[in-house]
Each structure stands twice: as structure tokens, then as C-alpha cells.
Amino acid sequence: MKFAYYKAKSLPEAMTMLEELGDKGKIVAGGTDLLIGIQHGKYAAPEALVDISFIDDLNRLNVQNGDGLAIGATVTHGAICRALNVLEKYPALVEASSQLGSPQVRNLATVGGNICNAAPSAETAPALVALKSMARIVGPSGERQIELKDFFLGPSRTDLKQSEILVGLNINEPPQGSGNAYFRLSPRNALDIAIVNVAAYVKLNKDYTFEDVCICMGAVAPTPLRATSAEKALVGETFSEKLMREAGQLAKTHAVPITDVRASAEYRREMVAVLTEKALAKAYERAKLNM
Amino acid sequence: MGILLDAVEKGTLFNVVGKRVPRVDAAEKATGQAVYVDDISFPHMLYGKVLRSPLAHARIKKVDVSRALRLPGVKVAISAQDLPDTRHGPFIYDTPVLARGKVLYVGDPVAAVAAVDEDTALEALALIDVEYEELVPVFDTDFAMSPEAPLLHENQEAYIKTFKAIQKGNICSRTTFIEGDVEEALKRSDYVFEDSFTTQMVQQTPIETNGTVAAYDISGRLTLWTSTQAPHLMQIRISDGLLIPINKIRVIGLRTGGGFGGKVEPKTQIIAAALAQRAGKPVKLVLTRKEEFTATSPRHSSKITVKSGVSREGKILARTIKAVYDTGAYADDGPGIAGFGGMMSLGPYKIPSYRIDSYCVYTNKMGCGAFRGFGNPQAAFATESHMDMVAERIGIDPVEFRLKNVLRNGDLSVGGIPMPSVGVKECLEKTAKAAGWGKSLGKNRGMGVACLQHISGVLSSSAIVRINGDGTATVFTGAIDIGQGSDTTLTQIAAEELGLPMEAVGIVAADTASTPYNWAVTASRITRTNGNAVRLAAADAKRQILELAARFLDVTPEELQIMEGQITVKGSPERTLKMHDIGGISHWATRGPIIGNASVMVEGHKYDPEKVKGFPFGTMAGFVFGSHIVEVEVDESTGRVQVVDAVAAHDVGKAVNPTGVEGQIQGGLVQGLGYALFEEIVYDEKGKVINDTMLDYKIPTALDAPHITPLIVEETDPGGPFGAKGVGEPTLVGTAPAIANAVKRATGIRIKDLPLSMEKLWREMKKL
Structure with a gap:
């Protein structure tokens, strides 16, 4: 197979290339999914690839106390893992990035790629949704922002329109009294895909009751899924193991998983409850340390 | 010095054998210089x-x-x-x-x-x-063996067979071993227990297709x-x-x-x-990886029923086995695998009467073949799980139960083959001690044990050892080093026999235009079977060296010895010739170049045709033994099993390269862990493999490997080179039953069907 390869040096240049190519062009960054997918026939070979991974503005990971986090779309998961010390308020994200693929894959694969790829089991999607990320999108008609939870439309389908680029994700700094965590279940300890994955964010009131909760589940629906009934049920309540179990049970009512070679729908549904429970408990533990 | 020399002569002290030498292929592989088939281009x-x-x-x-x-x-x-x-x-x-x-x-x-x-x-x-x-496709062995099933191979009577195959319908081969009056012995037993097991199809997954x-x-x-x-x-x-x-x-x-x-x-x-x-x-x-997963020769899936008659004291008196190995579309090694798996299914125990019936059956899946263990991983999973189940029922500790029944030196194998070197007891005792068998463990933790036997001597090999003009030597062997380290081991064996340092021996492995016949690098046989050929070829060269040297030193060859490349008259160290001189003399002055050669065949035992039927092998030798103990931790909410610790002892006769032996133990144990927990080729209802990628066919990663303590037991094999036996396959055989037994002790749940996946275990735990 043959295709043209364009290396964009700036965002405007990438925009021009994409507009000229129209539906013949496809964006590539790390290429860990796209190039292998093309090779194995999972994706049709495009006529041209526009590489955005050399655009400096998109490679930046900005974290400022009070200001929150701005992750450029082409920041690699390896870079996230290595920034552990500056990301201490975002452990769910680091936990997700550090379990994605292998060290070699993590050093190529980008956060934007993992999001735009829109796999139901995407490693970082639940963490980024639970942290209430905003997706920054640049297109022919300028820049727009949407909540990341609304970015996913289905497996491999996103809100990105033709010639639009996901340039980054913004996350408000998790406030004092909050905590977040990510759990995934897979047979192997490395190089594996999640059977289910769950991220939880909790913010506690001064009396340790839940003020705000955000739970996002992966691999149990066509897109990452918020467990809204579980979130609501926790607000105003005090932590208990029983309550976490109930939240897990509520979370699983949202799940519409499939049966495949990796797991049955029934197991996924039950495990999403287990992981929700674990993620909430961990997030709560972290929130308490952060009061 | 005299005492030391005696020790060398008696083979109790070695210069090269038994040393932790670096692999001869290490540098080229570490640097990427090694040439693999995809590097070849014209x-x-x-x-x-x-x-x-x-x-x-x-x-x-x-x-x-x-x-x-x-x-x-x-x-x-x-x-x-x-x-x-x-x-x-x-x-x-x-x-x-x-x-x-x-x-x-x-x-x-x-x-x-x-x-x-x-x-x-x-x-x-x-x-x-x-x-x-x-x-009409045939996917299941029960259907395949039924009279309604269509025949896969309509002309099978006309096919050439290398043995007296017992065939019927889609049964491509049936092997039977009988000893004693098993029905009578079962009647005589205080307890009789029967358990059935299944194992899955798994692929070798070599990193190079x-x-x-x-x-x-x-x-x-x-x-x-x-x-x-x-x-x-x-x-x-x-x-x-x-x-x-x-x-x-x-x-x-x-x-x-x-x-x-x-x-x-x-x-x-x-x-x-x-x-x-x-x-x-x-x-x-x-081949692409997809072709590897869909059209090669994986390990047979199996259905095995084990019945044992046991005395109140915990002695096994009788055993029957019915094993069905699904060989897929073509027999490949299936008849040998079903037969050998049957042979191994008594385990390393002395069982006086038995009847083993092992079937190899055609179905419309890819043809199954050899995969580290050759029918033994299936047999060992069934019989070693059964051993624990029996021990629990009669209230004896699983280690103690095994120790009551282990084979000893001189006992006979299935088919009546004598086994002069049996190290199973020592393996079991060493692993139990190292693992701290019986110590109290944390919540959701359990320890499991399994013992095993295997062989390492079968069929024929040959070797050539050439003495070069400078007194160095080159070994020519048909045994290819597939990563297991045979180039190093065979070099050590030749160097030891010749009295040369390791660096003075080169090796040429596996080009049919220059290296002599070796059947195959299989059956854990290279160290023992091919090692014998190399040792004998080196001895043949040495005899010629000493004969030539004797002429120049004016003594008889028996009065000479070679050490570190120096030929000396015993007792008169000043009367000496260098190997370098012998190389030069033989190439340029007199006699002509020295070439040693040897051919070997494992032969000797004849089976009683009334007791052994449809077994496709001649005799076997070099019986090896081992014991694995693993500790697992089970997540009770998910069913996920983590193997946290493992101890494995293997009786290798003589560890030619102890580092290599330990590498085999570690590698085999981890490959067995994949067999136990994750690996499975899954077919859909149309007969298509649905997990044909490395993502969905899961082999263990380094992070899934437990801490492993490899232990070496050396029960000298009189038929092996310097007493050595093999170690390649048995290292995998004990892992899966040890893990299943550990999971039982951690959770109370007995999984009788591999793989022991987290969903399967979770389903069983939910029932409790």
C-alpha cells in the first residue's frame, strides 16, 4: 500500500493541509493504532497522512498550581508517566497512561490519539472524563471547546468534523478535598486491553460527605459511560463500604456491554460494579488525605 | 593432584561441564548480528x-x-x-x-x-x-468418534504408517498400556476416585513466525x-x-x-x-502472526478421565486412564502425543496395575502437533490435579501423599522400561523445603504442588569432531540451537571430553550439507541423545590424538592424558606435547587430519505386545523428573489469579550449564503459567479462530512472571553424557496443575478445565 505523508510544522500548516486534502487526508500522531490498523486492514489506507506530532504547541503538557492542566493532543503517555511528580493531583490519568500498551508504545502513543481513536475500552478516556476534561478543537471555522464526555459518539466515531483537529484537553485543577483514581481489569499485568475500566472523582464536603462525584466506565458501552445514578446516589452521603457496594450496583445498571472473546457481557457488568467500588474507595481515600 | 586427576577420570570433577559458561551465541543475539530467515534476501x-x-x-x-x-x-x-x-x-x-x-x-x-x-x-x-x-464439519471429539460423524480422511487405510496404528472411523490412532489385573486391584482398594478434566488448544507463539x-x-x-x-x-x-x-x-x-x-x-x-x-x-x-494462530500445529486440546484405587494408608494400587486428544485435521505428531501423554499419565509414581487408553482423534480444526511436553502437559494437569483431589478426600497432605507413592531408582516405567535414575523424591523434598510448604499464608493465598516425569532419550543422532591444524576442535552437529542453548552445551561436552578449554572448541550447527544427521531438536533430547553422539565423537577424536601423540612420546596411548590443551604422560608432567603440535603434525607431516565421529540410537527395550498396543515409539530413555510449588493470590471479587512465588526443582542428571538449566526452568514455568491462566485458541461455530492476534491470544509478560527459585537435582543418568539428562519440556509440565492446586487451597474451588481464566473462577466463586 502507498500513501502520501505530510509533516506539519505548525497548526495553521496542518489546517491548510487537511483542508486541501478533504476526506482524502487523515491525521496521524503516534501512529500506534492507525499505522498498524492500516497494515492489518482494520482501516482503509488513506491517500495521505498529516503528521501533527512535530507541532510544538501540541506537544506541551502545562500544569500550573491553581490553573489546572493543559495537555497538548500529541503529548505521549510516556510523557504523562514521567510527569508523575507534577501530576500528583491527577493520579487517575497517570494510572491510566501507565497501563496503556508497553513502554515502547507509551513513548509513541499520544493522549489525543487515544481519545480520537474512540475505542470503547480506551485506557485514558474514563480518567479524562471523570476529571471533567474539556476537549479543545480547532477547525476551519476557528476553535471550539466541548466536554470530553460529549466527544465520543461510538466506536471509532467522535464529534470531530472534517478538517478539525483535537488540539488538546483542559482539566480544571481538582480542588482541595477531592481525589480521583483509575482501575482496570485485564488478565495480564502489562500489554493488555481492559475488559472493563473505571475512573472515579470525588469531592468531599468538610463533614466528609460527598459533595460531587463523577464516575466514568469503559468497555461496557459503545462509548465511555458516566454512571450518573451512582453519582447522584452518593451526593450528600457519608462513605461506607455498603454505600460503595450500592454505588457499584447502580453503576452496573448503566452498562450495556457485549460478549466477546475477552469476556461475557455478564462478567463485564458484574466487574464494572466491582471496579466502581474499588475506584470510589480509592478516590475517597485520596480525598481524605487532601482535606 | 593425583586425587583430582582420579576425580576427573571418574567423571566426578569436570573442567568445563557443570560450569556457568556464557552462551556462545550471546553476543550476536544481544547485538542483533544473528541472522534469522527474514534477514535473508537475494x-x-x-x-x-x-x-x-x-x-x-x-x-x-x-x-x-x-x-x-x-x-x-x-x-x-x-x-x-x-x-x-x-x-x-x-x-x-x-x-x-x-x-x-x-x-x-x-x-x-x-x-x-x-x-x-x-x-x-x-x-x-x-x-x-x-x-x-x-x-458437515466435525468440531468435537465426541461427535468425531460417533458413528454418525462424517469421515475426514476417507482413504486413511491407504495412508503409509510408520507403526501399527489402531484406527477406527475418525480415530486416527489408539494407544493402550496394560499392567496387572486393574479391575481386581480397584476392587481391592479401600477407596476409588474418578475425576474428569479438559484442556484447551494453545499455540507455541514463538517470537519469530x-x-x-x-x-x-x-x-x-x-x-x-x-x-x-x-x-x-x-x-x-x-x-x-x-x-x-x-x-x-x-x-x-x-x-x-x-x-x-x-x-x-x-x-x-x-x-x-x-x-x-x-x-x-x-x-x-x-507466515504472518495470523497464519501462526490459525494454520500451524498447536498443542492438542484433551479430555481426560482418571480413576485411582487407593489404600487406606495412601498407596495408589491401581489407575485407569481414558484420554482423548483432539488432533484436528491432520495427525501430525498426534499419534505420538496421545501415546506418550498416555504413558506419562501415571505420573512419577509407582502404580502396580493400570490400564491406559489414549485416543488421537481427527476433527476439522488445524492439525495439532508437538508443543513443549508432547501430551504430558495435558496428562499432568489431569493426573496431578487428581492427586490433590484424592489426597484431600482421604485426608493426607498432598506432599506426603506424593512421597508415599514416588518412583525410586530401578523402578519400571509404563511399558516396563527400566529407569536407573529417578530423582523425583529429592525434587519434591527440595521444593517443599524451599517453598516453606505448610507455612501459614495470608488471606486468599494458597500453595499448590505438582510432580512430573518426562523423557530425554529417543531415536538417533550423530556427530563429527574435527581436530584443526592448530589443535583447536570443531564440532559438527545436526542439532540446531533454537534458543535453548544447545550450541553452548554441546561445545562444553566436546571440550570436556577432549580436554580442551571451551574457547578452543567451535561448533557448526545444522546445515544438512555439512553437519551429520540428527532426527530433530525435540523431546528434550539434545543434551542427552545428541550430547552422547558429540561426546562419543570427541572420544573417538581423542583416541586418535593419543595414538598419534604416543608415537612421539614413546609411550602407549593409555599412559597419556589431555588437560587444558596439553598432552602429558601420566606421572611425568615434563614429557608433554601441545594439542597445537598434534594439529600441525596430523595436517602437515604424518597420519593425516583427525576426525572423530559417532552415531547413536536409543535402543534396548522391547515392549510386550500384549501389554503395549498402538504405541508409535520404540524405546525411550533418560527419564527426567521434577516438582513445582507455586503460591497464588486470588482476588475474590474478580476471580483474578496472580502467581506470586514459584519453586521448581528438576532432576537433570548433570547440569552441563547450570545457568542454562535455570533459564529453562524459568522459561518453562512461565510458559506453563500462560497455559494455566490465559492462553487458549478459541474457535467460533464455523471453525474459525476468533483470537488470532497477540492482543487476544495472551501469553504472559515479564510482569506476570512470579519470583522463581529454580533448583537443580542431579541424579546421575548412567546413559547420559557425563550423567546428563534433558530439561527443556518438563519445566512447563508441572506449572498448570500446581497453579490449579494452589487456587483450590486458596479458594476451595477446584477448576478441572483449563484455562483457569478469571471469569471461570469468578463464576465458580459466585456459586459458593
Whole structure:
């Protein structure tokens, strides 16, 4: 197979290339999914690839106390893992990035790629949704922002329109009294895909009751899924193991998983409850340390 | 000094054998210099691709390659009608080079092309017209063995067989071992327990897929550069498949990126040769990972029922086995595997009466073959799980129960073969001690044990040792180093025998044009069987060296010895000749160059035809033993099992390279962990493999490996070189039952069907 390869040096240049190519062009960054997918026939070979991974503005990971986090779309998961010390308020994200693929894959694969790829089991999607990320999108008609939870439309389908680029994700700094965590279940300890994955964010009131909760589940629906009934049920309540179990049970009512070679729908549904429970408990533990 | 020399003579002290030497191939592999088949390239080389059956069972009505041949860039396109009407195989000649008359599994090779590049070759495959008439597929051995099942091999009576195969319908071979009056012994037993188990199909998953470059010259000589465990065996299969005499076939074994049994029988070799024959240009044919997972020769799935009669004191008095091995579309090594698996299913225990019935059955899945353990992993999972179940029922500790029944030196194996060196008791005691058997463990933790036996001596080998002009030596062996370390081990054996330092011995491994016959790198047999050939060839060279040296030192050869490259008169160290001098003299002055050679065959025992029926092997030797203890931690909410610690002891007779032995123990144990927990080839209802990627066929990673303590037990084998036996396969055999037994002790749940997946365990835990 043959295709043209364009290396964009700036965002405007990438925009021009994409507009000229129209539906013949496809964006590539790390290429860990796209190039292998093309090779194995999972994706049709495009006529041209526009590489955005050399655009400096998109490679930046900005974290400022009070200001929150701005992750450029082409920041690699390896870079996230290595920034552990500056990301201490975002452990769910680091936990997700550090379990994605292998060290070699993590050093190529980008956060934007993992999001735009829109796999139901995407490693970082639940963490980024639970942290209430905003997706920054640049297109022919300028820049727009949407909540990341609304970015996913289905497996491999996103809100990105033709010639639009996901340039980054913004996350408000998790406030004092909050905590977040990510759990995934897979047979192997490395190089594996999640059977289910769950991220939880909790913010506690001064009396340790839940003020705000955000739970996002992966691999149990066509897109990452918020467990809204579980979130609501926790607000105003005090932590208990029983309550976490109930939240897990509520979370699983949202799940519409499939049966495949990796797991049955029934197991996924039950495990999403287990992981929700674990993620909430961990997030709560972290929130308490952060009061 | 005299005492030390005596020790050397008696083989109790060695200069090279038993030392932790670096691997002779380490530097080239660490730096990437090692040459594998995909590194081979020639000008004008073509690329081969194989068209595979989309159906599990169908009659081929028509194959037409003419449209493919018209595609620019396509040089050759062939189907069975372009090839001689042959079938080949190790025990039953049932496998055509390309499907003939029928296809028998999804993935069966139907046609092949050679083109200027891979893309063109792939395009050409789509232009080959095949018409099929679908037949009823047979996916399950119960159905296959029923009278209603359609026959897969309609002409099986006519196939050539290398042994007296007992066949019926889709049963391609049945092996029976009988000893004593088992019914009477069961009646006599205080307890009789019966348990049934199943194991899954698993793939070898070598990091390098199968591949070959084949070239055919104007004189009709065929040369193959290939990834293989068996260059000489490959010559025979190509000869049988394409009717070319062996002297016209040269097979060059390259560095091989893992074999584990999957590179013994041909995968790419005969098809690449057939393409090259017609192309007049070299053809490269390398399997994709998808082809590895769908059209090679994985480990047989099995259904095994074990029944044991036991006395109140915990002695096993009788055992019956019914084992069914699903061999898929072609017999491959299946008859041997079912037979050997049956043989191993008594475990390393003395059981006075038994009846073992082992079946090898055709179904419409890919043909199964050898994979580290050769039927023994299945047998050991069933029988060692059963051992724990029996111990629990009669209220004896599983280690104690095993110790009451273990084999001793001199006991007889199944079929009555004497076993002079049996180290199982020591293995079990050492592992129990090192693991702290019986200590209290944390919540959701459990420790499990399994013992095992295997063999390491079978069939024939030969070797040549040449003394060079400078007094160094070169070993020529047909045993290829597939990563297991045989180049190093065989070099050590030759150096030890010759009295040379390791650096003074070179090795040439596995080019049929220059190295002498070795059956195959299989059956954990290279250290013992091929090692014997190398040692005897070195001894033959040494005898000639000493005869020549005796003439110059004016003594008899018996008065001489070689140490560190120096030939001295015993007792008069000043009367000396250097090996360098012998090399020079023999090449330039008198006698002529020294060549030592040897041929070996494992022979001796004759089976009683009333007691052993349908067993495709002659005798076996070099029985090896081992014991594994693992500790697991189970997540009770998910069913996920983590193996946290493992101790494995293996009786290797004499560890020629202890570091190599430990590497085998670690590697085999981890591969067994994959077999126990994750690995499984999964078919859909149409007979198509649905997890044909490394993402969905899960082998363990380094992070899944537990801390492993390898222990070496050396129960000297009088028939092995310097007392050595093998270690390659048995290291995998004990892991799966040890894990299943540990999970039982951690959770109370007995899983009798592999793999022990987290969902399966979770389902059982939910029932509690």
C-alpha cells in the first residue's frame, strides 16, 4: 500500500493541509493504532497522512498550581508517566497512561490519539472524563471547546468534523478535598486491553460527605459511560463500604456491554460494579488525605 | 593432584561441564548480528503467499489459478493439481502439500503464489477461483468418534504408517498400556476416585513466525534457509512431499526465534520449495502472526478421565486412564502425543496395575502437533490435579501423599522400561523445603504442588569432531540451537571430553550439507541423545590424538592424558606435547587430519505386545523428573489469579550449564503459567479462530512472571553424557496443575478445565 505523508510544522500548516486534502487526508500522531490498523486492514489506507506530532504547541503538557492542566493532543503517555511528580493531583490519568500498551508504545502513543481513536475500552478516556476534561478543537471555522464526555459518539466515531483537529484537553485543577483514581481489569499485568475500566472523582464536603462525584466506565458501552445514578446516589452521603457496594450496583445498571472473546457481557457488568467500588474507595481515600 | 586427576577420570570433577559458561551465541543475539530467515534476501527474490480454505470441511470441486497468473508481477501460482500426488507426516502420511480433494480446516493451504512483492502476491490470491462443496464439519471429539460423524480422511487405510496404528472411523490412532489385573486391584482398594478434566488448544507463539527462503538451481538442487527445529527431518518431508531425492535437498537452519515444537514439522518449507522449483528464482515465504494462530500445529486440546484405587494408608494400587486428544485435521505428531501423554499419565509414581487408553482423534480444526511436553502437559494437569483431589478426600497432605507413592531408582516405567535414575523424591523434598510448604499464608493465598516425569532419550543422532591444524576442535552437529542453548552445551561436552578449554572448541550447527544427521531438536533430547553422539565423537577424536601423540612420546596411548590443551604422560608432567603440535603434525607431516565421529540410537527395550498396543515409539530413555510449588493470590471479587512465588526443582542428571538449566526452568514455568491462566485458541461455530492476534491470544509478560527459585537435582543418568539428562519440556509440565492446586487451597474451588481464566473462577466463586 502507498500513501502520501505530510509533516506539519505548525497548526495553521496542518489546517491548510487537511483542508486541501478533504476526506482524502487523515491525521496521524503516534501512529500506534492507525499505522498498524492500516497494515492489518482494520482501516482503509488513506491517500495521505498529516503528521501533527512535530507541532510544538501540541506537544506541551502545562500544569500550573491553581490553573489546572493543559495537555497538548500529541503529548505521549510516556510523557504523562514521567510527569508523575507534577501530576500528583491527577493520579487517575497517570494510572491510566501507565497501563496503556508497553513502554515502547507509551513513548509513541499520544493522549489525543487515544481519545480520537474512540475505542470503547480506551485506557485514558474514563480518567479524562471523570476529571471533567474539556476537549479543545480547532477547525476551519476557528476553535471550539466541548466536554470530553460529549466527544465520543461510538466506536471509532467522535464529534470531530472534517478538517478539525483535537488540539488538546483542559482539566480544571481538582480542588482541595477531592481525589480521583483509575482501575482496570485485564488478565495480564502489562500489554493488555481492559475488559472493563473505571475512573472515579470525588469531592468531599468538610463533614466528609460527598459533595460531587463523577464516575466514568469503559468497555461496557459503545462509548465511555458516566454512571450518573451512582453519582447522584452518593451526593450528600457519608462513605461506607455498603454505600460503595450500592454505588457499584447502580453503576452496573448503566452498562450495556457485549460478549466477546475477552469476556461475557455478564462478567463485564458484574466487574464494572466491582471496579466502581474499588475506584470510589480509592478516590475517597485520596480525598481524605487532601482535606 | 593425583586425587583430582582420579576425580576427573571418574567423571566426578569436570573442567568445563557443570560450569556457568556464557552462551556462545550471546553476543550476536544481544547485538542483533544473528541472522534469522527474514534477514535473508537475494536479488530477484520472489515473495510467496498461501491461499487458505475459508471452510472447515469441504470438497474441492475446482481450483483455477489462471487469473492469478495473468496479474503482472505474478510468476508462479500452483494448486495440488500442479504437484505430485503425495502425502507426508511423522507417523501417518496424511498431509498433502496443498489440499487435495478436500479441505479439512479453515486455513488449510489450497493454493500458493510467488510474485515480485508481497502486495502483488496477496492480490493474486484474490484472483484464484476455488469452488467448494460444503460438508458437515466435525468440531468435537465426541461427535468425531460417533458413528454418525462424517469421515475426514476417507482413504486413511491407504495412508503409509510408520507403526501399527489402531484406527477406527475418525480415530486416527489408539494407544493402550496394560499392567496387572486393574479391575481386581480397584476392587481391592479401600477407596476409588474418578475425576474428569479438559484442556484447551494453545499455540507455541514463538517470537519469530515460521518462514523459509527456498532456491532451486539449474542442476535440480534445492536449498532452503529456514527457521526450523529439524533440518534433517525437513529434508525427508520435502523429499516425501515433492519426490526429490534427499541428496538434492540442502536445508540450512538459521538462528531460530523459538520453536517449542511448532517448528518441527514443515509449515512453509515444502510450499516454498515447490514455488522456487517453478520460479527459477529464490522465494521467501514467511507466515504472518495470523497464519501462526490459525494454520500451524498447536498443542492438542484433551479430555481426560482418571480413576485411582487407593489404600487406606495412601498407596495408589491401581489407575485407569481414558484420554482423548483432539488432533484436528491432520495427525501430525498426534499419534505420538496421545501415546506418550498416555504413558506419562501415571505420573512419577509407582502404580502396580493400570490400564491406559489414549485416543488421537481427527476433527476439522488445524492439525495439532508437538508443543513443549508432547501430551504430558495435558496428562499432568489431569493426573496431578487428581492427586490433590484424592489426597484431600482421604485426608493426607498432598506432599506426603506424593512421597508415599514416588518412583525410586530401578523402578519400571509404563511399558516396563527400566529407569536407573529417578530423582523425583529429592525434587519434591527440595521444593517443599524451599517453598516453606505448610507455612501459614495470608488471606486468599494458597500453595499448590505438582510432580512430573518426562523423557530425554529417543531415536538417533550423530556427530563429527574435527581436530584443526592448530589443535583447536570443531564440532559438527545436526542439532540446531533454537534458543535453548544447545550450541553452548554441546561445545562444553566436546571440550570436556577432549580436554580442551571451551574457547578452543567451535561448533557448526545444522546445515544438512555439512553437519551429520540428527532426527530433530525435540523431546528434550539434545543434551542427552545428541550430547552422547558429540561426546562419543570427541572420544573417538581423542583416541586418535593419543595414538598419534604416543608415537612421539614413546609411550602407549593409555599412559597419556589431555588437560587444558596439553598432552602429558601420566606421572611425568615434563614429557608433554601441545594439542597445537598434534594439529600441525596430523595436517602437515604424518597420519593425516583427525576426525572423530559417532552415531547413536536409543535402543534396548522391547515392549510386550500384549501389554503395549498402538504405541508409535520404540524405546525411550533418560527419564527426567521434577516438582513445582507455586503460591497464588486470588482476588475474590474478580476471580483474578496472580502467581506470586514459584519453586521448581528438576532432576537433570548433570547440569552441563547450570545457568542454562535455570533459564529453562524459568522459561518453562512461565510458559506453563500462560497455559494455566490465559492462553487458549478459541474457535467460533464455523471453525474459525476468533483470537488470532497477540492482543487476544495472551501469553504472559515479564510482569506476570512470579519470583522463581529454580533448583537443580542431579541424579546421575548412567546413559547420559557425563550423567546428563534433558530439561527443556518438563519445566512447563508441572506449572498448570500446581497453579490449579494452589487456587483450590486458596479458594476451595477446584477448576478441572483449563484455562483457569478469571471469569471461570469468578463464576465458580459466585456459586459458593
